[in-house]
Amino acid sequence: MKKKNQIDYTTESSKFKYLGPYNDDKAYAELMRQSFYIINLLHDAFYLLGFDEENRNMQKYNFGKGGKENDRVSVVIDGVHCKDMTESNPFMSTAEDGYISYLMICLHNEEKTGKRFIDSASQVLSHEYTHAVVGRLVSEGKPIFGTLKEPVWGMEACIHEALGDFFSEVFHYKPGMTRDTPFYIPTAHRKYKISSDLNINPYKYSSFNPIKDTNDTEYNDYHEYGQIFAVMLHEVLWEIIDYYGAEYTIWDVLYNNISENDYPAYIILLKGILSGVKKFVIGETSFLAARDHIINGVRSHSENDVFVCLVKRGFAKRGLGFGKKAKNPQLPINGKRYKTVDDFEISSECQDILNEL
Incomplete structure (x- = not known):
């Protein structure tokens, strides 16, 4: 059973720009549409810059151009489960090539601050998506780049x-x-x-x-x-x-x-x-x-x-x-x-x- 403050929205097409009205209580549907649109823009931008199939990018179909497919990014908007862990800090959970990576958007702070995540979604999602790009470019296995240990002092x-x-x-x-x-x-x-x-x-x-x-x-x-x-x-x-x-x-x-x-x-x-x-x-x-x-x-x-x-x-x-x-x-x-x-x-x-x- 779907819990309150959760919404499912998936589509396989990036053909349309989703710019629907901001007219529901938490605007989760609109935020999901905007997130879908932005993530596809970021995919295209990084593809232009060299993050393509051979470099373990994230897309459903690789069209025979190398790498492993069926690993598009999945965005999860959650106002319930992650509030105790991150208190609305978005994060990217990057999987290795061929496995879906998850971008978590936690909305707990919207209730405390009154600031809508959607108003800065493009900046935040750009930052988080870059984490996945860097992780996959650095590591051919599990993308764990970013040790806090010596000898690199964090x-x-x-x-x-x-x-x-x-x-x-x-x-x-x-x-x-x-x-x-x-x-x-x-x-x-x-x-x-x-x-x-x-x-x-x-x-x-x-x-x-x-x-x-x-x-x-x-x-x-x-x-x-x-x-x-x-x-x-x-x-x-x-x-x-x-x-x-x-x-x-x-x-x-x-x-x-x-x-x-x-x-x-x-x-x-x-x-x-x-x-x-x-x-x-x-x-x-x-x-x-x-x-x-x-x-x-x-x-x-x-x-x-x-x-x-x-x-x-x-x-x-x-x-x-x-x-x-x-x-x-x-x-x-x-x-x-x-x-x-x-x-x-x-x-x-x-x-x-x-x-x-």
């Missing part, structure tokens, strides 16, 4: 969260925005919005300073520490947009018959980032390692030295530079809190290239 879980926020940001990019335009997910608990304006977001590499051997989320919040890497990726993105321009959004590219010659340059960046993610190694991916994998991934899509140097300058803007200062976290003698040091340098070769721009 950085993998932070990178996981950072990529979710970053792709949510880039999927909401519109011409006319600037690198200082703040981005945030309204229902997420983040200390700062993502922006290049240091008055809005002051995070740098040296902001990563968790306490050793504690599970206290007040001090070791991988969502919050993930914002450090998220704003680094933001700087990288805007180095590319500011130099090359971006007249179109990714949705224009997908659905408005834009010539490939007119694709915004940041599409190449996004493909490079995902190519870098594929090289992440569970238990070995620190911020520095992730940076290097992403740069190598970008190189696999663009041999243009200016493009690559702009990516490097983006990381260096937030202290993850290429001198001798940026190292993996160090624990001071008799210290309880890890320490990281900022490095704002880029290579002399890149300095010469960028100085000529």
Whole structure:
């Protein structure tokens, strides 16, 4: 028997946009329609960027293009069962290739705050869907990327969260925005919005300073520490947009018959980032390692030295530079809190290239 505050809604077609009226008590039916629509958009966006059948994407039919099929995403909206566990924190339960992954939307907080999940559904679902993409790209078996253990000091879980926020940001990019335009997910608990304006977001590499051997989320919040890497990726993105321009959004590219010659340059960046993610190694991916994998991934899509140097300058803007200062976290003698040091340098070769721009 179906319990109160539950609704079933399934369909096999993405042909129609579901934009029905918001006219029932909890609007579960409309939220499910919107979620279905958004998840299909995200599938198409990540497919464009390289998350396809061979890379273990999530879709019902693979049409003989590799990978395992019958593993489309299933969205579950629940105002009953998950309130004691997550109190409305959405989460992605990612299964291995060939098995259905579940995206849980918990609505308990709507009753407490009066804020509707549907009002920020696109941002939240973009973040959560990215978790599944990263999980499947990193691991060929069970996608468990994001260990909190040493020797990566919880950085993998932070990178996981950072990529979710970053792709949510880039999927909401519109011409006319600037690198200082703040981005945030309204229902997420983040200390700062993502922006290049240091008055809005002051995070740098040296902001990563968790306490050793504690599970206290007040001090070791991988969502919050993930914002450090998220704003680094933001700087990288805007180095590319500011130099090359971006007249179109990714949705224009997908659905408005834009010539490939007119694709915004940041599409190449996004493909490079995902190519870098594929090289992440569970238990070995620190911020520095992730940076290097992403740069190598970008190189696999663009041999243009200016493009690559702009990516490097983006990381260096937030202290993850290429001198001798940026190292993996160090624990001071008799210290309880890890320490990281900022490095704002880029290579002399890149300095010469960028100085000529």
